Amino acid sequence: MKVLIADDSLLFVERLTELLRDVPGVELAGQTGDVSESVRRIQQMKPDAVILDLQMPGGSGLDVLRAIRPDHPGLYILICTNYPYPQYRQECLSAGANYFLDKSAEFEKIPALLHQFLRNSAKPATAAR
Numbered sequence: 001m002k003v004l005i006a007d008d009s010l011l012f013v014e015r016l017t018e019l020l021r022d023v024p025g026v027e028l029a030g031q032t033g034d035v036s037e038s039v040r041r042i043q044q045m046k047p048d049a050v051i052l053d054l055q056m057p058g059g060s061g062l063d064v065l066r067a068i069r070p071d072h073p074g075l076y077i078l079i080c081t082n083y084p085y086p087q088y089r090q091e092c093l094s095a096g097a098n099y100f101l102d103k104s105a106e107f108e109k110i111p112a113l114l115h116q117f118l119r120n121s122a123k124p125a126t127a128a129r
Contacts (some may be wrong), residue, residue, distance in 0.1 A: 001025055001026050001027065001048040001049060001114065001117060001118050001121065002027050002029040002043060002045070002046075002047040002048050002049070003020065003026055003028055003029055003047060003048065003049045003050070003114065004025065004029050004031070004032065004041060004045060004047040004049070004050045004051070005017070005028070005030070005033075005050075005051045006031070006032045006033075006038040006041075006042075006050055006051065006053060006056070006059055006061065006064060006102070007031070007051070007052070007053035007055070007056070007080070007096075008033040008053065008055075011081075012053075012103065013031050015052065015107070016110065017031075017109075019107075019108075019110060019111060020110070020111070020114070021085075022111075023111045023114055023115070025115075025118050026061055026114050026118075028048045029117070030045065030047075033056065033057065034056055034057040034058040035056055035057070035059035035060070035063050035064055036054070036058050037090060038050075038052070038061075038064045038077075039064055039068060042064070042068050042072065042075070043068070043071070045097050046072075046078060047051055047075070048066075048075070048117070048121065049075065049076035049077070049078065049114065049117055050068075050075060050076070050077050050078070050084070051078050051080050051110065052065065052077055052078065052079050052097075053079075053080060053081055053084070054063055054079060054081040054083050054092075055081065055083060056107050060090060060103070061079060061081070061092075062088075062091060063094060064096060065077060065079075065095045065102065066071075066091060067098055069095060069096035069107065070083045073096075076098050076117045077096065077098050077099075078096045078097070078098060078099045078101065078110065078113060079092045079099065079100045079104050080101045080106075080107070080110070081100075081103055082102075084100070084101070084102035084103075084105075088100070089103035095125055099113055101113075102116065103127045103128065108109045115128045
């Protein structure tokens with residue numbers, strides 16, 4: 001499973017890269033740091049999953065989600081943010097995110113979710129939490 005990280009926090013990207021290094025079946029396909037680059041790289045690379053921040057230069061992760069979801073219905077999208085407010089959660093899930101996580105409280109759930117994505121890879125991406 002190719003995973004793209006779309007987050008402008010270098011510290012978060014480094015922590016996540018370290019965490020994903022030991023996840024069998026997961027290949028880090030790259031990292032982007034702003035909205036336009038994220039949309040472009042997703043369209044070019046066609047990753048299997050994207051770990052997407054909400055607050056990024058050039059807009060928001062929600063802008064990325066809305067731009068890519070119509071053309072990539074099977075892409076697993078995991079929102080991981082420091083802004084875990086209920087209104088953002090609902091908006092992201094309604095726009096097609098598979099999961100919405102609080103970076104500070106749920107970071108360690110990411111490997112298990114990627115394992116779940118791997119197990120469900122033959123099915124359409126419809127799970128939401």
